[in-house]
Amino acid sequence: MKLREDMVLFMFIFRLEQIAKRYGVYISTASQVNGDWKNIKDADSTILRGSKAMADKLHRAVVALKPTKADLEALEPILRHGYYPDEPNLVYHIYKNRETKYKDVKLWLYVDMDTMRIKELFLTNNDYELIDIQPTEIKTKQFDF
Numbered sequence: 001m002k003l004r005e006d007m008v009l010f011m012f013i014f015r016l017e018q019i020a021k022r023y024g025v026y027i028s029t030a031s032q033v034n035g036d037w038k039n040i041k042d043a044d045s046t047i048l049r050g051s052k053a054m055a056d057k058l059h060r061a062v063v064a065l066k067p068t069k070a071d072l073e074a075l076e077p078i079l080r081h082g083y084y085p086d087e088p089n090l091v092y093h094i095y096k097n098r099e100t101k102y103k104d105v106k107l108w109l110y111v112d113m114d115t116m117r118i119k120e121l122f123l124t125n126n127d128y129e130l131i132d133i134q135p136t137e138i139k140t141k142q143f144d145f
Contacts, residue, residue: 009031013029013058016029031048032048033048033063040065041070041126042093042095042104042126043063043065043093043095058096060094060096060097060098061094061095061096061097062092062093062094062095063092063093063095064090064091064092064093065090065091065093066089066090066091067088067089067090067091067108071091071128072087072088074128075088075108075124075128078122078124078128078130083122084110084121084122086110086119086121087110088108088109088110088121089109089110089111089113090108090109090110090111090118091106091107091108091109092106092107092109093106094106094107102123102131102133104125104126105123105124105125105126105131106123106124106125106126106128107120107122107123108120108121108122108123108124109121
């Protein structure tokens with residue numbers, strides 16, 4: 001019996017989710033997109049290649065793309081103020097994000113392609129309106145060894 005690619009992907013994602021729950025770990029995976037990514041304004045699960053059922057199992061889903069010329073033109077009012085020294089060269093289309101209010105948003109980033117360091121610049125909704133978010137503060141404890 002031969003399994004279809006979409007069924008194999010679904011079973012794979014289902015099993016990864018079980019492993020993550022059992023061991024209390026975060027697992028990040030990646031997949032390919034289909035050819036429609038070149039003509040999309042708001043990337044979501046419709047451009048995933050393979051199993052659409054795979055998208056249902058995900059807790060967080062992001063499509064990373066280079067900003068288009070139209071994207072950069074729409075961002076002009078934000079970039080004009082000069083708060084961001086670098087022009088975005090990557091955008092995360094966050095279309096699924098369980099347990100948070102930030103869904104259907106775009107995180108604009110600058111990636112230094114030499115060092116692969118990523119700088120998060122700002123967050124907008126799909127209509128390119130700036131979303132004010134507070135920075136996350138991570139508190140740590142110092143242990144004496």
